[in-house]
Amino acid sequence: MKKIGVLTSGGDALGMDAAVRAVVRAGIAAGAEMYAIYEGYQGMVDGNGMIRRMVWGDVGGILYKGGTVIGTARCDDFRQRHGRLRAAQNLLNHGIDSLVVIGGDGSLTGANLFRQEWGSLLDELVYNDQIPYDVAEAHRTLTVVGLVGSIDNDMWGTDISIGADTALHRITDAVDAISSTAASHQRSFVVEVMGRRCGYLALMSAIATGADWVLIPESPPNLDAWENKMCSVLKNGRENGRRDSIVIVAEGAQDRHGNAISCNYVKQVLEERLQEDARVTILGHVQRGGSPSAFDRNLSTLMGTAAVDAIMSGQVTGEATLIGLKGNKITHASLEECLAKTKEIGEAIKSCDYGRAMELRGRGFQEAFQTVRTLVRAIPHDPAPGQKQRRIAVINSGAPAPGMNTAVRAAVRLGLDKGHKLFGISNGFSGFAEGEIQELNWMSVNGWAYLGGSELGTNRHIPANSDFYKIARNIEEHNIEGLLIIGGWSAYVAALELYQRRDNYPAFNLPIVCFPATIDNDLPGAELSVGADTALNSIVDSVDKIKQSAVASRRVFVVEVMGERCGYLALMGALGTGAERVYLHEEGMRLTDLAKDVESLVDGFKSGKRLGVIIRSEGANDTYTTDFMCTLLEEEGGDYFTARKAVLGHMQQGGNPTPFDRILATRLATNCITYLEEEIGKSEQVSACIGLQNGAFKFTEFHDMARLMDMENRRPKQQWWLTLRPIARMMANGRSHEKLV
Ligand code: ADP
Secondary structure (H helix, E strand, O other), rough: OOEEEEEOOOOOOOOHHHHHHHHHHHHHOOOEEEEEEEEEEHHHHHHHHHEEEEEEHHOOOOOOOOOOOOOOOOOHHHHHHHHHHHHHHHHHOOOOOOEEEEEEEHHHHHHHHHHHHHHHHHHEEEEOOOHHHHHHHOOOOOOOEEEOOOOOOOOOOOOOOEEEHHHHHHHHHHHHHHHHHHHHHHEEEEEEEEOOOOOOOHHHHHHHHHHEEHHHHOOOOOOOOOOHHHHHHHHHHHHOOOOOEEEEEEEOOOOOOOOEHHHHHHHHHHHHHOOOOEEEEEEEEHHHHHOHHHHHHHHHHHHHHHHHHHHHOOOOOOOOOEEEEEEEEEEEHHHHHHHHHHHHHHHHOOOOOOHHHHHOOOOHHHHHHHHHHHOOOOOOOOOOOOOOOEEEEEEEEEOOOOOOOHHHHHHHHHHHHHOEEEEOOOOOEEEOOOOOEEOOHHHHOOOOOOOOOOOOOOOOOOOOOOOHHHHHHHHHOOOOOOOEEEEEEEEEEHHHHHHOOOOOOOOHOOOOEEEEEEEOOOOOOOOOOOOOHHHHHHHHHHHHHHHHHOOOOOEEEEEEEEOOOOOHHHHHHHHHHOOOOOOEEOOOOOOOHHHHHHHHHHHHHHHOOOOOEEEEEHHHHHHHHOOHHHHHHHHHHHOOOOOOOOOOEHHHOHHHHHHHHHHHHHHHHHHHHHHHHHHHHOOOOOOOEEEEOEEEEEEEHHHHHHHHEEEOEEEEEEHHHHHHHHHHHHHOOOOOOOOOO
């Protein structure tokens, strides 16, 4: 039987626990014997009780916890060969020859070295009579799979590491709070965020919070007198109506010559040159605390499962493997190459080769930096000579989705900065018909980066009858040349309605871009829509609370989540909360399924279970409603449990957008403006919807978009996340483990 060890090592990151849970459960489900190695490499070196067999229940109830249950530590012994020798002996004493290591680049460097040395360590142990020859022969290779657990997101080879999203939650919460106090007193705040030599957290939090200046290690201001530039931007901002100034400084920030830039230095500069009261906030360990975000829980679960799959399928033999994420797909890469490239970035920064550092961080990082440089401006650039000024309108349509305002802000500022005129249409398509159109300037969207809801106003109205004529007239009257529609299903349908009437209404012959903004994540051409991550976090938070409320009672909860007939929120919510069962319209719902579930719940409660959670997508079945399910469970639960329903309702649509949604909104808006700019004025103008597809932003033209839509069920015909169902099922009860494709 395969014996697999799992450990967490180095700095702690939220989500590491969820990864341990996933590794242990996926391993058991795949027929392996699982061992947790406590306190990182120290436990491996010390052996004995520090290496413990894990069973299914040992990793129950830890999804929402902070810290790591099996402990993480730094270990100097493991840096020495003698320490690694003892570690190898301890692993072999348990018959373990496969490891899943969850940690930062230091921990993964150690893991890679350990694997390389394994053969010689075994030889030495045999030579010293510390292990028998046949034991060594039976475990000649050490299989190593690494998962990056680090808030810094500094590893090459994955878009994101476990813990970075949660750290961004803590940072944005703190900066949002600081912004409100700063605005009341017209103050400047200098905020230091973690990240060592990586500017990811600083850059992304600057985008997410609408900060006014950011300093990152990879790309210091390209001027010796950068202080003047920073001060003039901040001063200009104030003169143009900003009430606060927020400067975000990465802990590894440096200038062009490699000299560290500290928060205190920035404060001193602001006070001396702007005669302003400036305050420093060093966020420190707050960034590591709390409960993991929905994204980190699910990322860890998918990565942990993939790690076990890689080991059990024999995919990892020679080299050590790093499990990463690109877009929303799990990737496998050579750990050695990822470590080498990560090291190269560090060296590039150290030697002030910033071009190389930015190149290695990748396109997404570079684009984000360009965007932030535009967004922090106090006023737009003067138009470039010969630049055509276009007239672009922005509209919100459909139910409100957190992140709509962030998207409008980014689109307006990026459009203005390129010399165009931007118009905001209020109250969706009904407002469009009624001519509720206003020109927007730089400060019209100030402070919108973190606001939930829709400042422009939105509704589900789909144009009909006389609306078309009125909308066409308004387009002509305002001479609108391009239209950005930010919204959900009804927004897309409305866009198609205009598009299909181009022959009757020449005004509709303008490029239109549909931008996916709905909590339901049910749109064609986009694997993820803006708002869904915020809703998912609301669901996960609520279910955590529901679970806590039920500690003393034996109870089953049926939690109904939004999404109509699209089960994305339900499935991802179940994955993030460890719910026992999830019901989706896509899978259908049979009475026999319900009966089976009731039976297995009764069995569970008979043998000591105290709580059950079932998540139900609101449109799962019209007949077997949430009330029906509760009544059934209550009746059948008899003396074993009671049943309660929790309909989460509109709180899923509210709240300020999460950092993930703000960043996605900003990146999508950037691409939309570029697209419209390119299409306006072409003889054959194209209209399209934008979305993330396989890790890149792609445009799907309207005629394809219509083909991808399942109009009856109001969801795309193909939904990528349905492939995650076996993982959700397996994590809940050990059944149905199929390979992650
Ligand atoms: P992180 O994994 O978060 O980057 P560290 O750099 O502190 O954190 O590494 C964690 C542990 O990994 C170290 O305490 C040590 O046990 C091990 N480690 C780090 N680098 C090496 C190395 N070059 N060789 C062997 N072990 C290492």
